[in-house]
Amino acid sequence: MSDTLLWYTTRGAGAVSLILLSGVVVLGVLSALRVQSAGWPKFLTTGLHRNIALMAMVFLALHIVTAIVDPFTHLGWLTAVVPFSSYYRTLWLGLGTIAFELLVAIVATSLVRGLIGQGAWRAVHWLAYASWPVAVIHGFGTGTDALSGWFMVLSIVCVGSVAVAVVYRLGQGSADPLASARSDFRARVARRPDR
Amino acid sequence: MRTALRLSIDRIKCDGHGLCAELLPEIIRLDDWGYPIIAAGPVPEGLAPLAQRAVASCPVLALALALALQPTAASK
Ligand code: HEM
Numbered sequence A: 001m002s003d004t005l006l007w008y009t010t011r012g013a014g015a016v017s018l019i020l021l022s023g024v025v026v027l028g029v030l031s032a033l034r035v036q037s038a039g040w041p042k043f044l045t046t047g048l049h050r051n052i053a054l055m056a057m058v059f060l061a062l063h064i065v066t067a068i069v070d071p072f073t074h075l076g077w078l079t080a081v082v083p084f085s086s087y088y089r090t091l092w093l094g095l096g097t098i099a100f101e102l103l104v105a106i107v108a109t110s111l112v113r114g115l116i117g118q119g120a121w122r123a124v125h126w127l128a129y130a131s132w133p134v135a136v137i138h139g140f141g142t143g144t145d146a147l148s149g150w151f152m153v154l155s156i157v158c159v160g161s162v163a164v165a166v167v168y169r170l171g172q173g174s175a176d177p178l179a180s181a182r183s184d185f186r187a188r189v190a191r192r193p194d195r
Numbered sequence B: 001m002r003t004a005l006r007l008s009i010d011r012i013k014c015d016g017h018g019l020c021a022e023l024l025p026e027i028i029r030l031d032d033w034g035y036p037i038i039a040a041g042p043v044p045e046g047l048a049p050l051a052q053r054a055v056a057s058c059p060v061l062a063l064a065l066a067l068a069l070q071p072t073a074a075s076k
């Protein structure tokens, strides 16, 4: 394969990953908030959330593999695994490595949610809110296209929609209609002297 | 005795997402507050895969599918 083709693939797959992961975060927030309407049942949100996340992993794999086998930078496989181990753009590539490892943890734990239990899964899943911004900074820092017009528009749309979703998420708290009754109950149980 | 699949809900964990009723309306409906009510009796054979999918989709893992012994007329 020619070097230029590899380089184009890295950039293209990176941009696609940005779109998919932004969609995944927005869909995650929408499912946590139980957004639904007559034509959009909740299983559609969670199903898309899951399947687009899996699709994003495929594009990220393409993004990473083509970047590493590109002879122009000869990054080496260690770059994909050990953050900040690359001689080339150490900071920016290191952020990419961290974001990817967080994502792998999030997806892997989600696929075995039944085995590890809800609490552990939840704790790891919150890392999504760390992983996504780290990945975006990685892209801004090292992306060949970061300053081109189309990528700017794409970034504004992606960052904008995630920002709106997250602010909305923070404003809503829990979507459980019995949330206050539950925490009240837990507080009472905790106060019992014989426990 | 023979075995049959049974759906059960952990009422402490369930927080009324209602996803299960969307995916398995044949067996699960929601009460007025959005909490699930499971139809009495075992899960029909043909619905087992769909029931499994509903279990996997519950956001808080409150739904469970388990094999239970079921008394039959002959073995009573
Ligand atoms: C196989 C992959 C995945 C599965 C099965 C999965 C599943 C879930 C589930 C069940 C929820 C809870 C929804 C609710 O509370 O109703 C959720 C929430 C969420 N997910 Fe995922 N997820 C996956 C991958 C990802 C990835 C890769 C990301 C990050 C890019 C992500 C980001 C989120 C976010 C931001 C939330 C909202 C959390 C909150 O604010 O409560 N998920 N996901």
Ligand code: SF4
Binding pocket: B009, B013, B014, B015, B016, B017, B018, B019, B020, B021, B034, B035, B036, B057, B058, B059, B060, B061, B062, B063
């Ligand atoms: S999907 Fe889970 S949390 Fe939602 S109503 Fe059904 S059992 Fe309860």
